[in-house]
Every structure is written in C-alpha cells, then in structure tokens.
Amino acid sequence: xxxxxxxxxxxxxxxxxxxxxxxxxxxxxxxxxxxxxxxxxxxxxxxxxxxxxxxxxxxxxxxxxxxxxxxxxxxxxxxxxxxxxxxxxxxxxxxxxxxxxxxxxxxxxxxxxxxxxxxxxxxxxxxxxxxxxxxxxxxxxxxxxxxxxxxxxxxxxxxxxxxxxxxxxxxxxxxxxxxxxxxxxxxxxxxxxxxxxxxxxxxxxxxxxxxxxxxxxxxxxxxxxxxxxxxxxxxxxxxxxxxxxxxxxxxxxxxxxxxxxxxxxxxxxxxxxxxxxxxxxxxxxxxxxxxxxxxxxxxxxxxxxxxxxxxxxxxxxxxxxxxxxxxxxxxxxxxxxxxxxxxxxxxxxxxxxxxxxxxxxxxxxxxxxxxxxxxxxxxxxxxxxxxxxxxxxxxxxxxxxxxxxxxxxxxxxxxxxxxxxxxxxxxxxxxxxxxxxxxxxxxxxxxxxxxxxxxxxxxxxxxxxxxxxxxxxxxxxxxxxxxxxxxxxxxxxxxxxxxxxxxxxxxxxxxx
Amino acid sequence: xxxxxxxxxxxxxxxxxxxxxxxxxxxxxxxxxxxxxxxxxxxxxxxxxxxxxxxxxxxxxxxxxxxxxxxxxxxxxxxxxxxxxxxxxxxxxxxxxxxxxxxxxxxxxxxxxxxxxxxxxxxxxxxxxxxxxxxxxxxxxxxxxxxxxxxxxxxxxxxxx
Numbered sequence: 056x057x058x059x060x061x062x063x064x065x066x067x068x069x070x071x072x073x074x075x076x077x078x079x080x081x082x083x084x085x086x087x088x089x090x091x092x093x094x095x096x097x098x099x100x101x102x103x104x105x106x107x108x109x110x111x112x113x114x115x116x117x118x119x120x121x122x123x124x125x126x127x128x129x130x131x132x133x134x135x136x137x138x139x140x141x142x143x144x145x146x147x148x149x150x151x152x153x154x155x156x157x158x159x160x161x162x163x164x165x166x167x168x169x170x171x172x173x174x175x176x177x178x179x180x181x182x183x184x185x186x187x188x189x190x191x192x193x194x195x196x197x198x199x200x201x202x203x204x205x206x207x208x209x210x211x212x213x214x215x216x217x218x219x220x221x222x223x224x225x226x227x228x229x230x231x232x233x234x235x236x237x238x239x240x241x242x243x244x245x246x247x248x249x250x251x252x253x254x255x256x257x258x259x260x261x262x263x264x265x266x267x268x269x270x271x272x273x274x275x276x277x278x279x280x281x282x283x284x285x286x287x288x289x290x291x292x293x294x295x296x297x298x299x300x301x302x303x304x305x306x307x308x309x310x311x312x313x314x315x316x317x318x319x320x321x322x323x324x325x326x327x328x329x330x331x332x333x334x335x336x337x338x339x340x341x342x343x344x345x346x347x348x349x350x351x352x353x354x355x356x357x358x359x360x361x362x363x364x365x366x367x368x369x370x371x372x373x374x375x376x377x378x379x380x381x382x383x384x385x386x387x388x389x390x391x392x393x394x395x396x397x398x399x400x401x402x403x404x405x406x407x408x409x410x411x412x413x414x415x416x417x418x419x420x421x422x423x424x425x426x427x428x429x430x431x432x433x434x435x436x437x438x439x440x441x442x443x444x445x446x447x448x449x450x451x452x453x454x455x456x457x458x459x460x461x462x463x464x465x466x467x468x469x470x471x472x473x474x475x476x477x478x479x480x481x482x483x484x485x486x487x488x489x490x491x492x493x494x495x496x497x498x499x500x501x502x503x504x505x506x507x508x509x510x511x512x513x514x515x516x517x518x519x520x521x522x523x524x525x526x527x528x529x530x531x532x533x534x535x536x537x538x539x540x541x542x543x544x545x546x547x548x549x550x551x552x553x554x555x556x557x558x559x560x561x562x563x564x565x566x567x
Numbered sequence: 568x569x570x571x572x573x574x575x576x577x578x579x580x581x582x583x584x585x586x587x588x589x590x591x592x593x594x595x596x597x598x599x600x601x602x603x604x605x606x607x608x609x610x611x612x613x614x615x616x617x618x619x620x621x622x623x624x625x626x627x628x629x630x631x632x633x634x635x636x637x638x639x640x641x642x643x644x645x646x647x648x649x650x651x652x653x654x655x656x657x658x659x660x661x662x663x664x665x666x667x668x669x670x671x672x673x674x675x676x677x678x679x680x681x682x683x684x685x686x687x688x689x690x691x692x693x694x695x696x697x698x699x700x701x702x703x704x705x706x707x708x709x710x711x712x713x714x715x716x717x718x719x720x721x722x723x724x725x726x727x728x
Contacts, residue, residue: 109716222622223573226580229615233587236611240604245595247608248587271655278654279646281685451685452697455678456704458658462665463708467718472666479662483655491576509607517600 062184062425065418069117069426077107077114078423081121082430083438087445088122089129090141091453093277096126096333097389101266102457104393105464112401113419119394120377120420124176124427125434126390127333127370131168132439135362136161136295144333144369147341151354151361158357162299163307167359168366169435170304175319175367176428179374182323184421187410190382194407199515200525204534206504206511209329209385210497211538215545217335217494225542227493231501232508234259241510254473262396263465263474264502267481269389270461272489274454281450297439307359314344314360315367322368326375326387329500333372333388340368377424380405381417385504392499400468570626577622584616653684669723674705 068074081103088099100122107115130145135152148168155164197205210232214224237248238258249255308315318340325336344364345354354361376387384406386392395405403413410417435442465478488495515524526532570578588609597603661677668676679701688694712718722728 105712105718106716108718109712220573220625222618222625223576226576226615226618226622229611229618230580232611233583233615236587236608240607242600243595243604245604247594247604248590275651275654276646278650278685279648280644281647281650449686451682452700454654454685455681456700458661458681459674459678459704459708462662463712463718463720466720467712467716470719472662472721475662475665479659482658486651486655491572493576505611512607513600513602516602520601 058184058188061414061418062421065415065422066426069113069419069422074114074117074419074423075426077110077118078121078427079430079434081118082125082427082434083121084118085122085125085127086129086132086431086434086438087442088141089126089145090132090442091445091448092133092137092139092141093273093450094453094457095142095269095273096123096130096144097269097393098273098457099126100390100393101269101464102460104262104266104397105460105467107397108400108467112398112403113416113423115397115401116394116416116420117423119390119397120423121427121430123373123390124370124424125431127176127373128169128172128366128431128435129442130369131172131362131366132165132435132442135164135168142333144337144372145365146334147337147365148362148369150341150365151357151359154355154357155359155362156295156357160299160357161295162297163304163359164357164362165297165435165439166299166301166304167307167362169432170301171308171315171363171366172370173428173432174308174315175322176370176373176431177425178316178319178367179323179326179371180421180425180428182371183374183378183424187378187381187417190378191407191410194383197407197530198528199511199518200528200531201534203508203511203515204525204531204538205383206385206508208534208538208541210500210504210508212541213329213500214497215541217496219492219549221542221545221549223491223493224497224545227488227495228497228501230488230493231498231503232505234264234498234502235505235509241506242513254476259477259502260468260474261399261502262393262468263477264481265389265392265396265499266461266464267478268485268488268495268498270458270478270485271482272485272495274457275486276489277450278454308363311360311363313347314363317347318344318364318368319371322371323375323378325368326372326377327379328375329379329385329387333369336368336372337365340364374424377420381409381420382407384409384507386500389496389499392503395503570623571630573629574623574626577619577626580615581619581623584612584619588612588616650685654681657681657684665721667723667725669726669728670720671705671709671728672723672726673721674708675701678704 069078084099084103085096088094089096100119103118103122107118126142127144130140130142131148131152133139133141134145134148135156138149138153140146140149152164152168210228214228215221217224237255239246246256321340321343322336325339341361341364344360345351348354348360376391379385379387380391380395386395398405403416461478462475465474468474485495526535591605591609594605657677657680661673665673679697682697682700688697709720713720
C-alpha cells in the first residue's frame with residue numbers, strides 16, 4: 056500500500072464511531088476552551104488528558120488532536136466578536152477581527168477566520184503527511200552525538216526566542232534540566248538528590264510537572280483579575296448575527312493567495328521550531344502580511360488580510376508541531392508536549408522510529424488531523440451561538456472544576472497521591488515563575504528532553520570517549536554551532552531592542 | 568539596595584544549584600561507563616549557577632543605572648493577591664484532605680468553598696447553583712472516572728467514601 060492508500064484506509068478507521076466520538080468531543084472541547092478568554096489550548100488539553108487514560112492510544116490522541124484543531128480556531132471567535140483573544144494564538148486576530156465586527160460585519164469577521172484556519176490547516180496537513188517521513192528518515196541517520204546536539208540546539212533556540220530576557224530563557228531551560236536529574240541515574244540507577252524522600256526515588260514524572268506548571272501559571276492571573284473581566288461584552292456578542300455568504304468569504308480568502316500561502320508557511324515553520332507555538336506564529340504572520348501588503352495602512356481597521364494572516368498561520372502551526380514530535384520526538388509546543396506524555400503512558404515513544412514501528416498510530420494521527428478540520432468548521436457552524444453562551448460561564452465556577460480535573464489528571468497516571476503532591480509542588484513553582492517573568496516554554500522543553508540529553512551523552516561517550524566527536528561530526532558540530540549562534544543572535548537582538556527603546560525614551564524626553 | 572524580582576529569582580536558583588552541586592560530591596564514581604552519575608548533574612547545575620549569577624549581576628547593574636528613574640505604574644487594576652493566596656490554601660487543603668475524606672467529599676467541599684471564595688453568592692439562587700455545581704462536579708467526575716475510565720479515585724480513610 057502506498058502512502059495515500061494508507062492514509063485513506065486510516066481515515067476510514069477514524070471515521071468509525073469508536074474514534075470519531077472522541078475526535079468530535081475533543082473538537083467541541085477545543086472550540087469552547089479556545090473561545091474562553093483566559094483558558095488556553097494547553098489548559099484545555101490538560102483538562103481532557105485524564106479522560107484519555109482509559110482509552111486506546113489512537114482514541115486518546117484523536118481527542119487531543121480535536122482539542123488542538125478546535126482550540127486554534129475557537130480562539131478566533133472571541134477575538135473577532137468581543138476583541139478578547141480566547142487564546143494567545145489568536146491575539147493578532149483581534150487587530151482586524153474586532154474592528155470588522157464593529158463595522159457590523161461580525162459574520163464575515165468570524166468566518167474569514169474559520170475558513171482561513173481550515174485552508175491553512177489543510178495545507179499544513181499536506182506538509183505534515185508529505186514531510187514527516189523524510190524528516191524521520193533524516194533523523195534515523197543520527198547517532199547519539201547528533202541527538203545530543205539536536206536537543207541542545209532545540210533548548211538553546213527556545214531559550215533565546217521566548218520572553219524578553221535571554222538569560223531568563225536559558226535559566227528556565229536549566230531549571231527544566233535540573234528537574235530531570237532528580238531520581239535514578241540512567242546507567243547504574245544511583246539515586247540522586249532524593250534527600251531520603253522515598254516517593255522521589257523514581258524521579259519526577261513529566262505530566263504532573265507539566266500540569267502543575269501550567270495549572271496555576273495560567274489560572275492564577277485570572278484569579279488576580281477576577282473582577283476585571285466584563286461578561287456583558289460576551290452577553291452582547293451572543294446577540295450578534297453571524298449570517299454571511301460563505302461564497303463571498305471564500306472569495307475574500309482565495310483572491311489573496313500570496314498572503315494565505317506565505318502565512319501558512321510561516322505557521323508551519325514556527326510549528327516545527329520547538330516549543331514556540333501559535334502565540335508567536337500569529338503575530339509574526341500578521342507582521343509579514345502587513346509588510347508585503349499594498350495597503351499596510353489599512354491593517355488594524357478591519358480588513359480580511361489581517362484575520363487571514365493570523366488564523367492561517369495559527370492553524371498551520373498545529374501541523375508543524377505534530378511533524379516535529381512525530382519525526383524527532385521534540386514537542387513543537389506545550390500541547391504536543393502533553394500529547395507526548397500521553398503517548399509515553401501507553402508505552403509509545405515518539406521519534407524517528409515512530410512511523411515505522413507504530414504505523415497505525417502515525418497514520419491515525421494524520422487521518423484524525425485531516426478529519427478534525429471539517430469537524431471544526433461544522434462544530435462552529437452548528438454551535439457558534441451555543442458556545443458563546445458557554446463562554447459566559449463565570450470564572451469562579453470554571454476555575455475549581457479545572458483544578459479538580461488537573462488533580463485527577465495527575466492522580467490517574469499511577470493511581471497514587473505521589474503525582475498529586477508533585478503537581479502541587481510545581482503549581483507553586485509555575486506561579487512563582489510567572490511572577491518572576493521567567494518563561495515557561497524552555498522549562499517544559501528542558502523537562503521533556505533532559506533525560507534524553509543525558510542518555511545520549513552517556514551513549515556517545517560510552518561508544519567513543521573522544522569528546523571532540525561532538526564537534527567534528529558534521530551534523531552534530533553544525534547543530535552545536537547553531538546553538539551558540541542562536542544564543543548570540545538572541546543576545547544581539549535583545550541589546551538592539553533595549554538600545555532602540557532607550558533612544559526612543561530619550562527622544563520623548565527632549566520633546567518636553 | 569533591594570534586589571528586584573530578577574535578583575531574588577537569581578538568588579533562589581543560585582542557592583538551589585549550590586546545595587545540589589555539593590551533594591554531587593557524595594555520588595559514587597563511574598564503574599562501567601567513562602562518566603559517572605555525578606557528571607551530567609554537575610554540568611547542568613554549573614550552568615544553572617552561572618545563569619543565576621548573570622541574572623543577579625544584570626539586576627544589580629540595571630538597578631544602578633535606573634536608580635534615579637521611578638518605576639512606571641502598572642496598567643490595569645491591581646492584582647488581587649488575597650484571592651490568589653486563598654486559592655493556594657484551599658487547593659493545598661484539598662490535596663491534604665483527599666486521602667482521609669475521599670474524592671467525593673473532598674471535591675464537593677473544595678469546589679463549593681473555592682466558588683464561594685472567588686465570588687460570594689449574592690442570593691439564595693446563587694447559593695443553590697454553587698452547591699449544585701460542587702455536587703455535580705464531584706459525582707459526575709467520580710462516575711466517569713471510576714466506572715468508565717478505570718481510574719480508582721481515592722476512597723476516604725475516615726469516611727470510607
């Protein structure tokens with residue numbers, strides 16, 4: 056069977072109720088979670104996670120892919136209708152979506168976003184299907200030196216790209232790596248840093264750490280500002296008419312093919328870069344669309360180009376992230392990090408051998424992704440008014456329920472309170488990091504990759520004790536050089552921005 | 568001169584890295600492989616220590632250069648840290664009381680108390696709604712996870728529920 060025959064066969068499998076129901080439920084949860092201001096896609100996938108433990112791996116993954124695809128588009132509904140992005144990945148949608156709604160074109164605003172997400176996602180899906188295999192084949196040629204360098208490169212790049220301070224980004228990555236050195240060493244099983252605490256002897260499991268880090272880090276800022284959210288905006292949005300000619304919306308999108316394709320490409324590339332995600336993709340794509348536009352001055356006034364740029368890149372970013380996790384075992388963002396954790400619970404290790412060893416799951420992921428896109432459109436089409444009512448649910452009601460589901464998610468990993476205590480510990484750490492303005496993404500990547508970095512380092516040195524091989528092997532050397540370069544570039548960029556800001560401040564001062 | 572949150576974060580990370588680094592000297596040497604169980608932690612902790620020192624140094628330098636300029640007031644309403652603290656305390660109590668009270672009772676109490684803490688019910692209708700949400704969360708979660716997803720949620724050692 057060739058590539059596309061396999062895909063069609065698995066699409067048939069995913070269309071069985073057994074897989075279609077979790078995919079649909081995940082998509083609905085994703086649309087609602089994405090539309091709820093303050094609830095990110097990561098939070099939604101964490102809430103859905105415990106429900107997937109009792110399912111077979113593909114059913115669980117189908118539910119999570121539904122959340123991912125639905126959440127990416129769901130964020131644009133609130134962004135367009137009430138001017139508050141449902142998720143960070145829909146921030147740029149507010150720039151033109153909300154002004155378009157204010158002009159009385161609420162339906163056009165929402166549907167340009169949804170159809171752009173659909174087309175961007177479908178194009179991203181084609182890349183996912185076509186490129187994951189070749190990427191995995193490339194990764195198969197890697198030895199432990201190359202994997203070690205690849206993981207170091209991924210970590211250094213993320214640390215340099217996220218947040219306002221390179222030092223804090225790197226510090227966050229180092230904290231993540233520190234979490235992984237607690238517990239037995241990978242060769243002799245010698246206990247390290249357990250301080251005599253018996254439950255620490257297995258080390259920290261990745262999922263309770265991730266759930267803990269994100270639970271309080273993402274919910275507590277909402278608690279801090281609980282009275283600042285104005286539900287009347289959402290109430291007013293439920294009365295808006297979303298009726299629109301879908302043909303004219305399609306024409307809006309398809310008569311601007313360059314923006315669509317370029318922003319989709321940006322979304323895929325950002326998705327492939329580790330742990331950055333849609334929050335960067337939509338802003339970067341919006342900026343690019345504005346730069347290439349013949350009418351940049353119109354951006355921000357409610358034109359379809361702005362919505363298209365944000366939503367197509369945001370949706371294509373999902374495909375890029377999935378590609379990275381399937382080919383290299385490196386999560387493209389926090390959502391794929393949760394998926395990776397869910398896979399490892401079922402004893403499946405994503406990476407270069409994933410497609411050849413788990414073809415049913417790999418093609419199932421492709422199929423679920425491609426089916427989730429039309430499902431997402433259908434879910435928004437049929438239920439947009441109902442979802443708008445759900446987002447009016449008070450935060451005081453939502454937050455306790457989410458926290459209970461986080462506790463269940465941690466507890467269900469091993470039916471033990473140990474993981475719940477780990478969750479509680481990392482809730483505190485996550486919130487402290489938010490208050491210290493230390494980015495969370497490098498920490499998560501550090502926790503995901505820490506064990507693999509150590510294992511590959513030991514394997515490389517055990518195979519050949521010559522440490523220079525890390526530099527003299529071409530791919531490994533190139534990636535280590537790229538790591539240094541990415542940090543140097545990030546430092547240079549941050550310094551340039553600081554100087555520009557200082558110069559701008561001086562200019563302002565001289566005006567007075 | 569008081570350190571800012573960057574400096575404090577740097578100090579905390581520095582303290583952790585130094586404490587853990589000293590512990591690596593108690594780890595046994597390598598027996599089979601060229602590098603032992605202490606090698607990788609030492610590398611990681613040295614990096615953590617170095618970055619912490621850089622963060623503290625940058626903070627001290629930034630404070631010297633910006634000593635004269637006053638901090639800009641934060642935009643938006645001030646954060647309500649009382650609610651944050653209350654949420655942390657109630658969440659901590661929930662986790663501590665899960666084993667003795669069991670999932671159903673502890674979850675009911677937690678969801679009800681946190682709802683009431685975050686937004687005080689203004690009428691009997693709101694109270695009824697809060698109680699219903701707490702009861703539904705507790706019972707529906709228990710039913711789904713225990714009966715359909717084979718997750719054995721904690722049964723209380725005191726309540727046997």
